[in-house]
Amino acid sequence: MKNRWRILENKIFVKWLSIVTIITMVLLLIFFLTLLVSSWPAIKANGFGFLWGKTWDPVANHFGMLPFLIGTLITSFLSLLISAPFSIAAALFLGEYYPKGVIPNIFRNVIDLLAAIPSVVYGFWGLYTLAPLISKLELKLHLPAPGVGIFTASIVLSIMLIPYSVSLIRQVISMTPISLKEAAYALGSTRAEVITKVIIPSNISGISAGFLLSLGRALGETMAVTILIGNSPEIPHNIFSPSYTMASVIANEFTEAVGDVYLSTLIEVGLLLFVVTTIINLIGRLIIKKVSY
């Protein structure tokens, strides 16, 4: 009698595990389909010109995504560019110069603290501290000085990227075979030369993957950017211009969207974000997996 119940509960458990696991995998597919189906009205209405349409005019039901595309790409790449030297330096410091020890450990934990600050707090902080500074800079350069814009958002975004890229790059660098480094040192190279001529080149794919994954993060970052980007649906003139990103326009206008096409268009923007970040993530992880062997 007891045995039958035990066998049954065992069967249910095993089945449960497989079902939940399959659902998790299917979840992704359902995500994609949901976005696709919900953006279909917009895809039909806006056509493919949507991708490079220059005007975003919800009132006239005329939607063009180019300003957001440009805004997203510029902020993401700019933030990557700004954070790169810092990330590489910190990764080298923690991975190459001082891989062991109490103090480097503390440093690593301190840098990880950057990841503990939520995006919205970063935005708030940037608004209070950076925006006024940038505004002053803009005045000096005789530019319109709202303080917010691509540059401000990119700086804060670059700070947000640092803990992740440092961690990824440090892991990649630490996998350099010691014999390779020793061979270089044995030939009389300086530390800088070993790093620039041996370690970094031999890990270039892994490092690139690290940047690729950071790019993926940057593209999807919403709150900090929304607070600091200036929310202007025009094509930006320079890096100090206010702009708009794909994630920000969704965040700002989704709940205000009137009309099916408007909402559907915003969902279409979300679909594009989903597709792009997924592809970047997959490529990045693939490279890292390859490099780990």
Place this chain on the structure above:
Amino acid sequence: MTPYDIQGLKGRRIKDRIFAAMVWGLTFSCLAVVFIILFYIFKMGIGSLNWALFSQNPKPVGETGGGMLNAIVGSLIVVVLAAIIAIPLGISVGIYLAENRGRKLSDWVAIAVDVLQGIPSIVIGIVIYVWIVKPTGKFSAYSGSVALAIMMLPPIIKNTEETLVLIPVTLKEASLALGASYFRTTMKILLPAGIGGIFSGCIIGIARIAGEVAPLLFTAFGNPALTANIFKPVDTIPKVIFTYASSPYDDWHRIAWGGSLILVTFIIVLNAVIKIFENKWKVQF
């Protein structure tokens, strides 16, 4: 004559020093930035930490004072509900992956989990809006929790799998050799043995969603009133920070800084707990 004459050697040495100096400088800049930001949050927020912040709801626009009690309660509800949803599901998938390594389904799910982790949180919000908010016609705390639960899954799944895989097979064999079913072996032997890592995964998940706003913008939405009803919209601490930060009122800004300090402190404490747990809760085999 050696390939490197003394002149060149000096130049290379100088370059080496400059390079090291740059590495040091840039690294310390990172550290400095951390302190600058955290100190600023502390400075701005400490002044707002008073009893009113924790016990009062927001006052109407224009009036001074008020607090974020509604948001604190809202955050608790939304996060706890998300954890209740995500933890059993995440652990289950983690168990499956640990037991079925090498199976095709496991490989595909591993990829799916990686992708899930990389989806921008606002996109998850859109999907939950379409699934729950639109059909039911209203914003609700539980829809926000569902969105957050999806975000919690990857760290829970990964940590559970990695922890269980480290448990020696002989423990499972010993349990089965006593006649125990796979279910009981998992629940009474394997999960307890891996409790440290599994717990860490859950805490990492909570730390990840505690500060999230984007997925809640069109699911939990927001609510200036205090409510514990999961079928109603709620405000959360980060959402309030966002709303107030984008407003022109000084008083709201003050409250937002208080909330920022609370939030950042909470997440940092969680991270510290994770780091301590990683060392202390390692079960000896």
Place this chain on the structure above:
Amino acid sequence: MEGTILRTENLRVSFGDNLVVKGIDMEITGKQVTAFMGPSGCGKTTILRAINRLHELTPEAKVEGKIFLHSENINEMEAMTVRRRVGMVFQRPNPFPTMSIYENVISGFILNGVKLKTDEKNNIVEDALKKVALWEEVKDHLKKRSTSLSGGQQQRLCLARAVAMKPEVILLDEPTSALDPLSTAKIEDLLYELKGNYTLIIVTHNMQQAARISDKTAFFYLGELLEYDDTKKVFTNPKNEKTQNYITGRFG
């Protein structure tokens, strides 16, 4: 001395395309110690694990042929039932790390969801620990973690855990190979005493061990049973040349 308690009929075990156990017919006598011996890879552990159906954990393993416990076919019974009647002690001591010493001894009951009164539990624990000569050493520390014991004590704990279930057969897979000589000797003494009440099958690489404690010895080679007789006979007058070579150390 009892009659046959365990019988195999053309037992074959393969891993993928590799046939590791090639048709074994043997009868194990009850209330005795039977030793399985042979060079590495001869299949002795594989046969042992077929008896309590542990191969079901390995997807590539296939077990064919019949094994009878008394007169019941093991493969037609519920696996969990088989394992409750056949206990196992593993090569490396593996007490459950999240359980105390006390809980480890009755873990078989805990894991099978059997509810016992506190008196019953205490009796079982004391009885099992006394049988493995561990009672005096741990009776004041029963609530301590099982991992706080030494290797030899842990292995005795594992033996107690198996004994507490009152199994009909206890399988031991090189139970002393990971222990120091003193602990090994202690356990060998225990096994010698236990055989009065239990049927023991022990896989061992240690010939002196087999000679000391077993009543019958089976010699396996490349998946086949080459010789199976009273231990004294096998060691002093082996019929098979390979047995002779193994015993005299010509190959390991």
